[in-house]
Amino acid sequence: MKKAIILFSGGLDSTTCLAIAKSQGFSPIALSFSYGQKHSAELHAAKIIAKKMAIPHTILDLPVGQLGGSALTDDKMTVADYNGSDEIPTTYVPARNTIFLSFALGLAEVSNATDIFIGVSAVDYSGYPDCRPAFIQAFEQVANLATKIGVEKNCFKIHAPLSHLSKQQTIELGIRLGVDYSLTVSCYRANAAGEACGKCDSCVLRKKGFSDAALDDPTHYT
């Protein structure tokens, strides 16, 4: 079986990605980061899900929070309620997906994997620039120019299977693949028990997804 690295936060999207990679015949290696996120309950969820799915799971400590500049990592900044604005919200973390994909690339190379999955979507998302297809394509090119095997075979593939799916479609796909969304944590303000606020961007998008899919929302709210 072909190995694949899955960027795995423990949230709804990346857990769906994990299930998609498995359904496509890959042998997934989950990769999570402790990067100074305030909502570190997602890491606890990630561990439980990986264990339940019997998937190897690596967690790396990254000093992303030290750089500052994001409400997700900076204690002096507050995560706002969802407000429907078109502007990039303060929860944007500078260079986060570039940093995460870089480490996935390193892990892929030492694992003899050339496939990386990332659960970004450009439909129901927070407007972060590093979630758009053009960014993913550009990083794929970097991967093929940066690495021994990429240079030899131009074989690196960055999979973003949720890219053109709404949250409703993502959830419907995950349900078909057997994902247990009650285990996942998406909330930017999740408490230590993994309970969600229901009001941040991430919660509102997720809640709408279950509602649009006419499914019971299994999220644990505070």
Next chain:
Amino acid sequence: MKKAIILFSGGLDSTTCLAIAKSQGFSPIALSFSYGQKHSAELHAAKIIAKKMAIPHTILDLPVGQLGGSALTDDKMTVADYNGSDEIPTTYVPARNTIFLSFALGLAEVSNATDIFIGVSAVDYSGYPDCRPAFIQAFEQVANLATKIGVEKNCFKIHAPLSHLSKQQTIELGIRLGVDYSLTVSCYRANAAGEACGKCDSCVLRKKGFSDAALDDPTHYT
């Protein structure tokens, strides 16, 4: 003055880059990484040089060594003597420059900088794929697609001013700019005092540079 992030190892190339950025009118911010490199004496050199040049200096801890796969970080692998081979040597660190540039991008974004300097050369180098101009260009594209300001203004520039210079030319340029190469550490097997082995790839290229430039080599050898 326009700020620029300089990837700064404390070696010959990145110290020259620092001097070039200054000479071009940038206000440099030096960025170094403690990434599990065995030759951590370079970090000590980096601190001394940054202090002497009165340049702000950030050092971040990265779990690159945890990924393994390189003689520079893995205790079970040995750094070989220079052998003139065309193959990518075992000192290659998977995805290293991609990871380093990603963090430089994050620091640039929070510092309101859009210029990043990296001291790679595709002339006298160890054959690492992530030192070639095509890689640098691809990463520049990623930078402009991944970030708030990149998307708005397409303004990120990855400077690789040594790209087409031989080691001799780099040294001659650095000398003109006042670089004190006796402070720099390039050796892959440098001891705790920063003394060089004289035999690894990095030492042999550096030594040849001084010799070709008909300059006394100020390196401290064991």
